[in-house]
Amino acid sequence: MELLCAERVSPSTEGAAAPAPGPRAAVPDPVLLRRRVLDNLLRTEERYAVTTNYFGTVQTEITPHMRRLVAEWMLEVCEDQGCQEEVFPLAVSYLDRFLSICPVGKSQVQLLGTACLLLASKLREPGSRCLPADLLVFYTANSITLADLCSWELLVLSKLKWDVAGVTAHDFLPLLLSRLPLRGLVNTNMVHRHAQTFIALAARDYEFMLYSASTLAACSIAAALRGLSLDGHLARLHDLTGIDLDCLHTCLEQIEDMVQHMIEERPVSAPNGQSREAAGWTPPPSQDKAHSNAATPTDVRDVHF
Structure with a gap:
């Protein structure tokens, strides 16, 4: 019986520092492109769809403008943290599903959006790269507490019946x-x-x-x-x-x-983020962005018409 190991490893330079391990993503699988996968998604998406306009019915204090402001803030957080592109739409899906069944006050909208971001990043970010709860609290200018965020995370999960693997x-x-x-x-x-x-x-x-x-x-x-x-x-x-x-x-x-x-x-953005700083935007604490190559592509100027 032959026990010779034929595995090849890349040569490493002696004494060189090992590169920091990054998030591991699955390689493309052609099986996931089969027609049955598309048919399953088409059937499943109905379970996560919002079928009625909840403004003026379920929500008596929340307006479309408030929803847009919160959604834009959520998008800015995802862009700044280099989140996977699926995180933001999934978080907005949680937001709409929650608002369609549970009334929310004006002061609770950003807290709800923060909880939805936390859940979506846990589900769609690779490995342990989800958005830290304390960092999300920082992005709200400390208008919420960590305890508030944890309790609302459980509230969102309970209202969505723990069915968070939504189709986007x-x-x-x-x-x-x-x-x-x-x-x-x-x-x-x-x-x-x-x-x-x-x-x-x-x-x-x-x-x-x-x-x-x-x-x-x-x-x-x-x-x-x-x-x-x-x-x-x-x-x-x-x-x-x-x-x-x-x-x-x-x-x-x-x-x-x-x-x-x-x-x-759209106004022309100042270089190096000067417009955000001039508007009073506070940068987050410095941290390792090992997954910065996977960012939400939302710059409309990159779209060629």
């Missing part, structure tokens, strides 16, 4: 992109990143709240393709998802209007 629009992107005839026409990675940007921007606006995750994903892909002067393939996306074609057209127009409005009105 990001889950549909690779499944839909792999089934579009794009080979040789465009860089699919660029389309993927632009679609991620549109999903993150749309998550801030309550007008996109009632769209299903698959609808938002399909229309974000179509908007990214049309922004690159290509066919949006709405007919093919309709065949893949079974979503009504008129609904896809409506959502696509809303996304394009949103992006165009941002391009026209």
